[in-house]
Amino acid sequence: MNIYDIAVIPGDGIGKEVVPASLEVLNTVAEVHGGLKFNFTSYPWSCDYYLEHGKMMPDNGIQILQNYTAVFLGAVGDPQRVPDHVSLWGLLIKIRREFEQVINIRPAKYIKGIQSPLHSPNDFDLIVVRENSEGEYSEIGGRIHKGEDEVAIQGAVFTRKGTERAIRYGFKLAEQRKGRVTSATKSNGIVHSMPFWDDVFNEVRKDYPGIETSSCHIDALAAFFVTRPHTFDVIVASNLFGDILTDLGAAIMGSIGIAPAANININGKYPSMFEPVHGSAPDIVGKGIANPIGQIWTAKMMLDHLGEVEAGRKMLEVMESVIQDGIKTPDIGGTSSTTEVVQEICRRLKTL
Incomplete structure (x- = not known):
């Protein structure tokens, strides 16, 4: 059994919606794949945290994160309340720099069903x-x-x-x-x-x-x-x-909402961090239509990094099939909610 301890930071805006959705997909992958288990620990570090504490993360935040296998991040930013240079340098860039995440990788591919x-x-x-x-x-x-x-x-x-x-x-x-x-x-x-x-x-x-x-x-x-x-x-x-x-x-x-990214530590001293490219999208928070694909694809990149390549391949194949069949959020031409997309991905994973 491969057990992975993952630090989860949903962050701001739609990060609080798409991250829990993606954890559901990861747990389903673990259930279907076998020999795979995730222990998720969530931290509320965000612009809300900053407004309450005057900092984006606690002083010992880096020490808290450094013993995890990986960091799974949602979105950072709420520019109407906290300047971007404060939120980014206080959390996202701080983690990148202090964990020596010297490589950033981002894939782009044509996905049928997205214009x-x-x-x-x-x-x-x-x-x-x-x-x-x-x-x-x-x-x-x-x-x-x-x-x-x-x-x-x-x-x-x-x-x-x-x-x-x-x-x-x-x-x-x-x-x-x-x-x-x-x-x-x-x-x-x-x-x-x-x-x-x-x-x-x-x-x-x-x-x-x-x-x-x-x-x-x-x-x-x-x-x-x-x-x-x-x-x-x-x-x-x-x-x-x-x-x-x-x-x-x-x-x-066809959409920044589907783009994933990984910040890689290559010397093995610290965890790598996985985050989608999209921002916190405050204009659609709470509407139930946030696109979870970028966060789910990011989870696939985390699986690859952990050596769970076959599990990641299955996740990506199912994700693409769901999109191709028209089950997608409004930003990419669909009518489905965040929940409906995730539920269908999980349902198809369970049929493998």
Whole structure:
């Protein structure tokens, strides 16, 4: 029996709706699969918690979480009551940084039953490996002077260690997939960090002679995501480029509400964290129509990370079949409630 202790943080808004729904699916998977058990412990850390306690999580929150197998997060943010930089840096980014979750991965694939904005989606199935700890999102820089002489300086930080581990992670992932890696670069315009990125990419690819490789400038790559996404397998990208590409990946799928993500710790010291791409969606809270697919697909990524690949595969297959049969929430063209979608996924899992 494989037993996994999972820390659950529903967070804000629809996170409090789709997370419990996804736990129901995970428990059903465990019941059907056999030899698999989850112990879920939920924590109320959120903007509500901040308004009550003046902080997004308790001072010992990181210590509480570090002994769990994984962290399963819903959504963070309530900008009408708590500024985004407070909520994100006080919870989401704090966990990412302190748990050394240096890789972010986000898949995008064509799912029948969801209308892609692309004229010819051609069954694309890609995944972006995003460097998650440095790059363009460093805190180095500042602002000086006022008025017309005001200056803002933002420093990007690319270390060989950080760059190589992200690129190498992408190659290892490609070995399990279709065997192609594309590097997102902009070395024709960013004269220091991107040529450095290219150099590391070219060095790493020598260790993987069986993998087909290419390098593409980020502006062209964004265009190719729209015009020929089916030609891509694994894309490795810096923090900023990966962030942009993954939101575009969600868009070409047809909804950000179905997009999953994982923040991966690769040294084994701390748990990884799994979260959907969608936000807290305060406009639909309490209406019972929040799309649970992004959170459920995120749960599938958590299963993969835990080594429960077969269980994850079954979950994804059932999820796709439910969508294809028209059982889906209004944001992707359906009329079903959150509960109805989850109940049908669980029902079909039990018939396997």
